[in-house]
Amino acid sequence: MPVPKGSTIDPARTRAAIVDAATPLLYERGLDGxxxxxxxxxxxVSRETLYRHFGTKGGLVQAVLQARSDRVHRWMAAAVTAAGADPADQLAAVFDALGEWYREPTFRGCAMVNAAAQHHDDPVRAITARHLDRYLDLLSGIAARAGAADPGALGRQLLMLVEGATVVATHHGAAAGTAEQAREAALALLAAASRPPG
Amino acid sequence: MPVPKGSTIDPARTRAAIVDAATPLLYERGLDGxxxxxxxxxxxVSRETLYRHFGTKGGLVQAVLQARSDRVHRWMAAAVTAAGADPADQLAAVFDALGEWYREPTFRGCAMVNAAAQHHDDPVRAITARHLDRYLDLLSGIAARAGAADPGALGRQLLMLVEGATVVATHHGAAAGTAEQAREAALALLAAASRPPG
DNA sequence: AGTGGATGGTACCGATCGGTTCGATCAGCG
DNA sequence: CGCTGATCGAACCGATCGGTACCATCCACT
Incomplete structure (x- = not known):
């Protein structure tokens, strides 16, 4: 039954279509743009439909950001699992995936960072913070599997490289091998942390 | 002669005062906020005065961003020169300075990154790109003095750590030792690059 | 004192913003 | 068929936006 009880046209489908269509537009031009x-x-879509589904423009923005965060996270997790069991390979896969992203013509930086730069208020910050938390979990997990003494700290350092590489790629063009340089730095940090000190 | 010929009140002073006063407000609330x-x-300041000095709001924004970029650059350069001749000390001084910045209650992330996230158009992007270029010059210089094989590449990796640490500090609060973790990562990369490979 | 440029204050402009409302239309279910 | 609800299209609202015009004021130099 593709249509739930008591309605004719499926509202959930409409809502998902709105989110999907609004995502690239809001990403390219900015949330307030x-x-x-x-x-x-x-x-x-008519104005009334949009407001009935999301209540306000901010509601749509939150839905778009949440959907994008989920999508990015699924993408990254898939890249990691496809890289095999070696933590170094997994980490390299993360930055290779980032490199693909940087080369896309629609690349305009991290949508979460951009969003937080514009709306440093209420619910948007919660979404962006959770986004970074999930990223941190992924990287800390790699660090732990690599035998790092302090997986949390190494995870945060790797997260800095991820976000920093994205910032540099945004402002210095995708031509220069930003992702490759970030990957080498990340692998160097991972190797240094896996090796016992001294 | 504090007052230039042919005018009564010094317009340059007024302009500088406007830039100084507008800077924290635009930084805290966003350029469009x-x-x-x-x-x-x-x-x-009256509306007419503002428009006579800057022509448009965008002109004021550009002046504010340029002034802030100059100020940040002077601050960083001073921190580096005060750290002595050892490149590792200089690099550590950069991240210590960042740590001070992160702990300021008014900290809201890198103003250049925030600005570029909102106005991904012409003149603002030029200012932010030059800002990152100057940062890169500073870090590449440290890398070169440390004897890195590829100072440009190491400089870019260090730049990623700087910007990445700023992003993480913005979204994860200043409490966690973000700057310290970034400094350790940067020093590890510097040490690894200064050492001949193999 | 008088002159002229710099400023403050304010009203005003057209455009656009987010959001609301209303009636017509259309798709599915009984 | 008739009913119900989702949708469209467009008009409309108050608020705010960036920007302009006008005039009184004020300061500094002669």
């Missing part, structure tokens, strides 16, 4: 009018026009 | 009306009210 595109108004509701243009948003509805590009989405092929 | 504060309107011209409130801006003038907080600055104690």
């Amino acid at each position: 595109v108004g509701v009018a243009e948003l509805c026009a590009r989405l092929g | 504060v309107g011209v009306a409130e801006l003038c009210a907080r600055l104690g």
Whole structure:
């Protein structure tokens, strides 16, 4: 039964379509860079439908950010698991995936960082903070499997490389091998931390 | 002669005062988060004066960003020169300075990254790109003095740590020793690159 | 004292913003 | 068929936006 009881057209499908269509537009032009009018026009959706599903523009923004965070996380997790069991290979896979992202013509930096730079208020910050937390979990897990003495600290250092590489790639173009340099730095840190000190 | 020929009140002084007063406000609330009306009210400046000096709000934004970039660069350069001749000490001084910044209650992330996230258009991007370039020059110089095989590549890796640490500090609070972890990572990369491979 | 440029204060402009409302339309279920 | 609810399209609202115009004021130099 593709349609839930008591309704004719599936609202959940409409909602998902709106989120999917709004995501690239809000990412490219910025959360405040595109108004509701243009948003509805590009989405092929009436104003009333948008407000009935999300209540406010901020609600749509939160839904878009949450969906994007989930998507990025699934993408990264898939890249890691596809890299095999070696923690170094897994870490290299993370930065290779980032390199692919940087080379996409639509790349405009980390959507979470961009969003937080604009709306340093309420619920958006919660979403971006959770996004970074999930990233940290992924990297700390790699650090732990590599036998790092302090997986949490190494994970945070690796997270800095991930976000820093994204910032540098955003501002210095994708041509230079930003992802490759970040990967080498990450592997060097991982190797140093896996080796007992002294 | 504090006053230039042919004028009564020094316009340059007024302009500098406007830039100084607008800087923290635009940094805290975002470039688009504060309107011209409130801006003038907080600055104690009439609308006409602001537009005569900067032509448009974008002109004021560019002047503010340029001034902040200059100030940050002077601050970092001073921290480096005060650290002595050892490149490792100089690099540590950079991250210690960052740590002080992160702990300031007004810290809200890198103003250049925030600005670029909002206005990914022409002149703002030029200012932020030059800001990162100057940062890169500073770090590459340290890498070169440390005898790195590829000072440019190491400089970019260190730049990633600087910007990444700033992002993490912005989203994870200043409590955790973000700057210290970044400093250790940077020193580890510097030591590894100064040592001949193999 | 008088002159002229710099400023403050304020009203005003058109445009756009986010958000609301209303009626027509359309798809599915009984 | 008739009913119900999701949707569209467009008009509309108040607020705010960046920017302009006008005038009184004020300061510094002659």
